Amino acid sequence: MKNPIDSYISYTLAAAHRAVHQSLTAALKEHGVQVEVWRVLETLDAEPSQTMGELARIVLMNPPTLTKMVDRMVMEGLVHRQAGKTDQRQVNLMLTDLGRKRMAQVRGVVQSQDEAICSLLGESEVAKLNNILGRLM
Amino acid sequence: MKNPIDSYISYTLAAAHRAVHQSLTAALKEHGVQVEVWRVLETLDAEPSQTMGELARIVLMNPPTLTKMVDRMVMEGLVHRQAGKTDQRQVNLMLTDLGRKRMAQVRGVVQSQDEAICSLLGESEVAKLNNILGRLM
DNA sequence: AGAAAATAGTTGACTTGGAAAATAATTTCA
DNA sequence: TGAAATTATTTTCCAAGTCAACTATTTTCT
Numbered sequence: 001m002k003n004p005i006d007s008y009i010s011y012t013l014a015a016a017h018r019a020v021h022q023s024l025t026a027a028l029k030e031h032g033v034q035v036e037v038w039r040v041l042e043t044l045d046a047e048p049s050q051t052m053g054e055l056a057r058i059v060l061m062n063p064p065t066l067t068k069m070v071d072r073m074v075m076e077g078l079v080h081r082q083a084g085k086t087d088q089r090q091v092n093l094m095l096t097d098l099g100r101k102r103m104a105q106v107r108g109v110v111q112s113q114d115e116a117i118c119s120l121l122g123e124s125e126v127a128k129l130n131n132i133l134g135r136l137m
Numbered sequence: 138m139k140n141p142i143d144s145y146i147s148y149t150l151a152a153a154h155r156a157v158h159q160s161l162t163a164a165l166k167e168h169g170v171q172v173e174v175w176r177v178l179e180t181l182d183a184e185p186s187q188t189m190g191e192l193a194r195i196v197l198m199n200p201p202t203l204t205k206m207v208d209r210m211v212m213e214g215l216v217h218r219q220a221g222k223t224d225q226r227q228v229n230l231m232l233t234d235l236g237r238k239r240m241a242q243v244r245g246v247v248q249s250q251d252e253a254i255c256s257l258l259g260e261s262e263v264a265k266l267n268n269i270l271g272r273l274m
Numbered sequence: 275a276g277a278a279a280a281t282a283g284t285t286g287a288c289t290t291g292g293a294a295a296a297t298a299a300t301t302t303c304a
Numbered sequence: 305t306g307a308a309a310t311t312a313t314t315t316t317c318c319a320a321g322t323c324a325a326c327t328a329t330t331t332t333c334t
Contacts, residue, residue, distance in 0.1 A: 003195050004183040005176050008247065009254050009263065010157050016270040017154040018197050020147050039142050046141040053312060058140050060155050065291055067314055089299045089312040110145065117146050117273065125269055126146065132266050133153040135258060189283060202321055204284055226282040226329045 013136075020117070027109050033102065036061060036069060037078070038110060041095065041103035044079065049092040051084065078102060150273075161250050168243050173198060173206060174215070175247060178232065178240035181216065186229040188221065215239060 005011045024035055033041075039059040044050055050058075056066040070093065073079045078099035084090030095103070118126050142148045161172055170178075176196040181187055187195070193203040207230065210216045215236035221227030232240070255263050 003180055005179050005195070008251050009266070010161050010172075010247070010251065011176070012267055012270045013150075013154050013157055014197055016273040017150050019274045020150055024147050035147075039148070042142050043140055051312080052314090058142070060151055062292065063313065064293085064315080068290075084299095084312090087300070087312080091313065110147070114145050114147065121269060121272060128265060129146070129269050130149055132258060132262055132269075133149045136153040136254065137156045190281090199322075200283065201285080201323085205320075208284095221282090224282080224330070228283065 020113075024110065024113050027113060028106060031102075031106050031109065033106050034069075037073060038103070038106055040069075040073065040093075041078065041099055042107070042110075044093060044095045045100065045103055048094050049082070051090045051092055053090075055093060073099075157250075157254070161247065164246050164250055165243060168239075168246065170239065170243050171206075174210060175240070175243055177207075177210065177230075178215065178236055179244070179247075181230055181232045182237060182240055185231050186219070188227045188229055190227075192230060210236075 006015070021035065028035060028038060036059055040055060043055060043058050052063065052066060052070070056063045059066070061069070070079065070081070074081065076098075077096055079093050079095055082092045082094060084092055121129065143152070158172065165172060165175060173196055177192060180192060180195050189200065189203060189207070193200045196203070198206070207216065207218070211218065213235075214233055216230050216232055219229045219231060221229055258266065
């Protein structure tokens with residue numbers, strides 16, 4: 001810490017994000033799952049039949065990128081598409097049994113990284129961090 | 138805020154990072170400069186003759202990605218490479234006059250986004266945020 | 275010394291990401 | 305109603321990223 005750029009919040013944020021993202025990526029790689037894939041699995045498990053647009057917003061991806069990732073997930077048999085019931089333009093995604101199974105296998109990995117961070121920072125710092133980050137959006 | 142995944146720190150961090158990164162990208166786009174390009178310019182201005190490896194670490198990029206971005210920057214006339222003096226394997230990067238000029242043009246853009254964030258959060262929150270983020274690496 | 279290992283950076287083959295255009299369905303409103 | 309505007313998603317085409325292999329140079333070690 002002594003370059004000019006690390007006094008900028010955007011940089012500190014990018015650096016912390018990179019560190020956390022890389023460590024999560026590495027942990028999930030052993031199970032052959034990408035971080036964003038996990039987000040989709042987890043989101044769909046909690047609320048099935050999410051549309052592509054809403055999902056893209058939640059999992060922090062641009063729509064075209066999500067479309068392509070979902071193509072891959074369909075090929076792997078993790079999810080399947082279904083035309084929207086009331087609005088035919090929409091596409092609803094649902095987990096397959098394999099998708100649910102994969103999610104269950106991998107959830108623990110994400111949780112333990114999260115717990116590691118929590119115990120590193122401490123309960124109150126985590127709350128503070130969440131509060132501050134929330135205000136940046 | 139009510140999906141299962143936004144209780145994870147990795148997710149909140151990614152979301153905040155995305156928001157800040159996108160807004161900075163948009164602001165810099167008007168000047169035809171990528172966020173990472175700006176980081177290189179700023180870093181080299183403060184300490185010239187940085188090596189590729191060290192620069193990659195600082196600007197948060199993988200070495201092959203940096204090599205290609207620097208190729209582009211050389212084509213645009215922003216920087217030039219020079220073989221390392223003591224260690225011939227190393228490559229030292231230096232700003233050209235145009236590179237310095239370009240940096241001066243865009244620095245204000247980055248600073249004003251940073252100031253906007255600072256005034257949004259307040260002095261003490263910014264300090265707290267930097268402190269917490271620093272502990273994640 | 276000099277062969278083997280390590281290090282810095284780049285290259286190449288391949289995959290992924292992004293902006294803008296295209297497609298298809300739904301709304302709006304004259 | 306039905307033409308024009310809007311919305312949801314995908315496609316296309318090109319730019320950028322990644323992993324692994326490669327080159328060149330320097331270190332290590334016996």
